[in-house]
Amino acid sequence: MADSFDLGEPPQPAKAEAYRVLARKYRPQTFSELIGQDAMVQTLGNAIKRDRLAHAFLMTGVRGVGKTSTARLIAKALNCVGPDGQGGPTIDPCGQCEPCRAIAEGRHIDVIEMDAASHTGVDDVREIIEASRYAAVAARFKIYIVDEVHMLSKNAFNALLKTLEEPPAHVKFLFATTEVNKVPITVLSRCQRFDLRRITAEKLAAHFAAVCEKEGVVAEPEALALIARAAEGSARDGLSILDQAIAHAGLEGQGVAADAVRQMLGLSDRGAVRDLFALLLAGDSAAALASLRRQYNYGVDPQAVLRALLETVHGITLAKVGAGEDPAQALEERAARTDWATRLSFPVLHRLWQLMLKGHDEVAHAVLPIEAAEMALLRVIHASQLPDPGDLARRLADGTAPAGPAPTLPAAPPTPGPVAQAPALPPTFAALVALLGDRTHLLLAERLKNCASVVRYAPPELVLSNARPIPGGMMDELAPALRDTTGAKWTVTLENAPGALTLVEAAKAAETAERDAVLATPLVRAALEAFPDAVLEGWTPPQRNTA
Structure with missing residues (x-):
């Protein structure tokens, strides 16, 4: 009879590790990884070095700037014992000792995290008060991290006040909130407060670029800039958007493109x-x-x-x-x-x-x-035709306002007095446009600068070329605006004939001509011949009075 052999259990395929979203995977594990909060890190570092640690800390700021992460880092900094087990509180926790690892994994018996949104009552706070009397089991400090502390009820806050003001030496309270205005002033006065700043778009974009490099993802800089702006200062929001953008890119190696991000976010191009x-x-x-x-x-x-x-x-x-x-x-x-x-x-x-x-x-x-x-x-x-109230009041006072409708009742005979002379009309079209812009017709003046090609300017007559596209409604606004500005009745017409350059085109042409004249001078020409790759920089055309 053949011998039988027990070969044991057949080899099992390794279970794939569950995917962790980027916001959790790249949560800061050291203070150096905390983005944009340098002032707070410096303050905490000095307090630890000088042994001037407060008994309660309050972290406030918008979502996703690192409030809860900072609380956990403080817990690690206070309880770290170093790789050799002999270290003390430090702003640079080792991350290798048992307290550091346990706190990072959320399993340390002396670091208790509580969500105030689901534990709002007096009974929940009473448990904290009772437990705080006992010394820490395995750590230097017993630490209570209360997230969204503003959600506690008024009675719960009142129950916490006495313990918060005079806690046992082995207890530290770390509070985090997005709505600090809802935290009673009696609580705020008992805490050392840190206002975590919004993270700038530049720092967020650089952080996202580093994450993409670690993930092996190619991303366009403009795409990362769009994500950073959409995050509005929140690293967590930005990483969530980046996660979505990578999934939206589809095939591996396709990369995160700016157009795809813009389409995904519904942003206007x-x-x-x-x-x-x-x-x-x-x-x-x-x-x-x-x-x-x-x-x-x-x-x-x-x-x-x-x-x-x-x-x-x-x-x-x-x-x-x-x-x-x-x-x-x-x-x-x-x-x-x-x-x-x-x-x-x-x-x-x-x-x-x-x-x-x-x-x-x-x-x-x-x-x-x-x-x-x-x-x-x-x-x-159409806002250019709306009168400015202040300017209208001044013109009514000095008598230059446009004539209104005739009164329905007979007016009293005017008192004889000096006859005011009609104001002189602007001598050039540029001066006329400048006068419009100085008064109340700002947008109309900008349109004239960009679009108006003058065939003939003979005040109070203005003829514009019909060969250029005229914005709709501009001709209807122009004559009333000119009368309102100059006090004279103007005749404004279009003519199917070529006109002069627009004021914007003329200014650019003059600038080009002046630059060409500078380049044509013997000294500059000789320099360019000696150095063919040289370019003219730092030259500013002289300011011209277009009026």
Whole structure:
């Protein structure tokens, strides 16, 4: 009979490790991995070195900036014993000793985490008070981490006050909250408070790039910048979006593209926003509405379009005052904003901001969002004909306001007095446009600069070329605006004849001519011949008075 052999259990395939989302996988394990909270880390480090540790800490800030992670790091820092078991509290916990590992895994018996949202009553706090009397079992300090502490009831807060003010020497309280205004002042006064800052988009984008490198994922810098902006200062939100973007990319090695992220988030394309903003400045109502509808049909929220326009106006204003450039911004976006900053005045930008901000709020509460957005854009386009109340009051006072309708009752005979002479009309078309912009017709002046090609200028007659596209409604606004501004009745017509360059084109042509003249000077020409790769930099054309 053949011998039988017991070969045991057949080999089992290894179980695949459950996937952990990026927000959990890359949760900070040391203070050096905590992004954007350098001031808090420095304060804690100095307190540990000098043995000036508070008995209660309160971390506050928006979601996802690291409040709970910071609480766990503090717990590790206070209880770390080092690889040799002989260490003391340190701002750089080793992560290797048993307390560090147990706290990181959430299984340390002396580090108790409680969610105040589900433990709001006095009984829950009473358990903490009773347990805090006993010394720590295996750690240097017994630590209570209470997340979303503002959710505790008023009675629960009152029950905690005495223990919080005079806790046993072996107990530390670590509180975290997103709504610090709901925490009673009696509790705040007993805690050392740390306000965790929103993480900047630049730091978030750099962090996401490092995560992608560790995950073996290729991602476009613009895509990471979009995710960082959408995260609004929250590392957790950003990592969740990045997780979704990687899944959205599909096949391995396909990479995370900016267009795919923009489509996934429903963001308005920056190029489309620039085109829409240019159409608004040009006063082209039909094209502007078509551009808005096109984005709406792509799935972009109308409120997001208004928000993008607000960001554009804000960015132009910052560029005009000389604020620093956003390194995460595309070169095309930066160039466009710089160009608009040189052409748009502060009054125009302020009025655009107010009109779009009002439109954004209307769209947010509208029953018909896309229709409300269209009406908001039309209001922006036609705002140039609205009189400014302050300027109108001044003109009424000095007698230069436009004539109103005849009174229904007979007026008293005027008192004889000196006859006011009619004001002189602007000698040039450029001076006329400048006068419009200085008064109340700011957007109309911008349209004239960009679109008006003059055939004949003989005040009070103005003939424009019909060969150039004229924004809809501009001709209807122009004559009343000129009369309102100069006090004279103007004749404004179109003629099918070539006209002069627009004011914007003329300014650019003059700048080009001046630059060419500089390049043609013997000294510069000799320098360029000696150094063929040299370019002319740092040259600024002289300021010209277009009036």
